[in-house]
Amino acid sequence: MKPWVIKLGGAALSNPEAARNLAQAIVILKEQGEQVVVVHGGGPMINQRLKEKNISWSFLEGQRITTPEMMSVIEGTLGEVNHMICEVFSEFGIKNVGIPGNTKDMFFCRPMNPLLGQVGEVIKVDSTIVNDALAMNFVPVIAPIGVDKEGVSYNINADWGASSLASTLHAKVLIYATDQRGILDCNELPYDSLTLSQLKILMDKGGVTGGMLAKSRSIEKALLTGVNKVCVTHALEMQDLIETRIGGTLCVQMGRLEQVTKMKENNYAVS
Numbered sequence: 439m440k441p442w443v444i445k446l447g448g449a450a451l452s453n454p455e456a457a458r459n460l461a462q463a464i465v466i467l468k469e470q471g472e473q474v475v476v477v478h479g480g481g482p483m484i485n486q487r488l489k490e491k492n493i494s495w496s497f498l499e500g501q502r503i504t505t506p507e508m509m510s511v512i513e514g515t516l517g518e519v520n521h522m523i524c525e526v527f528s529e530f531g532i533k534n535v536g537i538p539g540n541t542k543d544m545f546f547c548r549p550m551n552p553l554l555g556q557v558g559e560v561i562k563v564d565s566t567i568v569n570d571a572l573a574m575n576f577v578p579v580i581a582p583i584g585v586d587k588e589g590v591s592y593n594i595n596a597d598w599g600a601s602s603l604a605s606t607l608h609a610k611v612l613i614y615a616t617d618q619r620g621i622l623d624c625n626e627l628p629y630d631s632l633t634l635s636q637l638k639i640l641m642d643k644g645g646v647t648g649g650m651l652a653k654s655r656s657i658e659k660a661l662l663t664g665v666n667k668v669c670v671t672h673a674l675e676m677q678d679l680i681e682t683r684i685g686g687t688l689c690v691q692m693g694r695l696e697q698v699t700k701m702k703e704n705n706y707a708v709s
Contacts, residue, residue, distance in 0.1 A: 439472075439473055440473075440609060441472070441473035441474060441475050441607055441609055441610065442467060442472055442473065442474045442475070442609065442612075442613065443474075443475045443477065443600055443603060443607065443612045443613070444460065444464075444474060444475070444476050444600075444612075444613045444676075445476075445478070445479070445596060445597060445599075445613070445614050445615065446476060446523070446673060447478075447479045447596070447615060447616045447617060447673065448478070448480040448481035448482050448483060448484070448519070448596070449479070449481065449482060449617040450615055450616055450672075450673035450674075451478065451479070451480070451482070451483070451519065451523075452617075453617075453673070456615070456673035456674060457522065457523050457526040457527075458526055458530075459673060459674050459676050459677050460476070460615060460673065461526050461527050461529070461530040462530065462676075462677045463677045463679070463680040464527070464532055464577060465530055465531070465532065466677070466680045468577075472610075473572045474577050475568060475572070475577070475580065476579045476580065477580045477596055477600040478520065478523055478580070478581065478582070479519075479596035479597075480512075480516045480519040480581075480582075480596075481502075483515050483518070484502075484511070484515045488508065488511055491511060493507065493508060493511065495508060498553055498554055500648075501550065501554050501595065502557065502593065503553070503554050503555050503557070504555045504556040504557050505555050505556070506555075506556065508555075508556075508593075509591060509592075509593060512583075512593050513591060516538070516581040516582065516583060517538070519581070520538070520579055520580075520581045521536060523536075524536045524579050527579070532577055533574075533575055533576045533577065534577045534578070534579055535571050535577075535578055535579065536579045536580075536581070537567060537571070537578050537579065537581070539580055539581055539582050539583040539585075539599060540584060540585035540591050541567060542564060542566065542567050543564050543585055544564050544565070544567060544568070545558070545582070545584040545585065545594055545599055545602070545603075546560070546562040546585060546586070546587075547560050547561060547584035547592050547594060548561055548586060549586070549592070556590070556591070557592060557594070558584035558585075558586065558593065558594045559594075559598075560584060560594055560598055560599060563602050563603055563605075565603065565607055568580070568603070569607075580603070582594045582595065582596040582599040582600075584599075597614065597652060597653050597656040598659075600614070600656070601657070602659075604660050605659070605663040605664045605665055608664050608665075610666075610667075611665075611666070611668070611669060612665050612668045612669070613668070613669045613670075613671065613676075614657075614668070614670045614671070615671060615672070615673035615676050616653075616670060617672065617673065618670070619671065619672045619675065619685075619686065620685075620686040621637075621640070621646060621650060621654065621689075623645075624645075628670075628686060629687045630688070631687065631689070632687060632688070632690075633690055633691070633692055634662075634689065634690070634691045634692060635692070637654055637657065637689055640654070641654050641655070641658075657670070657689050661689065661690070666690065666691070667688060667689070667690055668689045668690075669686045669687065669688050670686050670689070671687070
């Protein structure tokens, strides 16, 4: 069975209702016989913990330059976030297990750029522990931490972690639950559907910027490596999306937009 992979963004998690809305969506998916994997971020919470410890930081090309001192704080904070999500899921009767991405070399990585310090680029995903959890009807909740050949932990971008894992699992659909209603046009309205070629045009022409540009690149990678459908939606609209199969921006590799829209209306989970 191909699972649903859902990435819950750290910015979205700033609203405590985001995890609860996702839990309600997962209950519906489980009732439909679907398997679900969750990967989460934690940027705003990491910022807060670093501030509390008087640790300053900076970004390079959208990535947080990460020192060993910061990495210790990042791991601890992501552990807190992971535990919080798991507790919410348990309140809704969802069997779950929290998994750091460096467990059993799941997110095996290498340094992305020497200037970034302990920021990792995922080069291989070992999904054994995830598959084992799914086989036991658990929802794996994964923190975006990578590990290199020396056993050193790395800070990895949660979007890229989710994209890489979804490709390895041949996910039925990859959903980015964010603090935006989708990929937005010039009028700040979400595109209903985008083919990969249309998404590339947006990226090339500056139609997506900042965090959404990085996310779009991870969407492109997923679509090119075995994931048929990727959706970007607001975390507080996850339950509505699962109930109606309508909402957010649905991205697919190819096909006429009219065909894409029809597929979206029928079922996000169509293989």
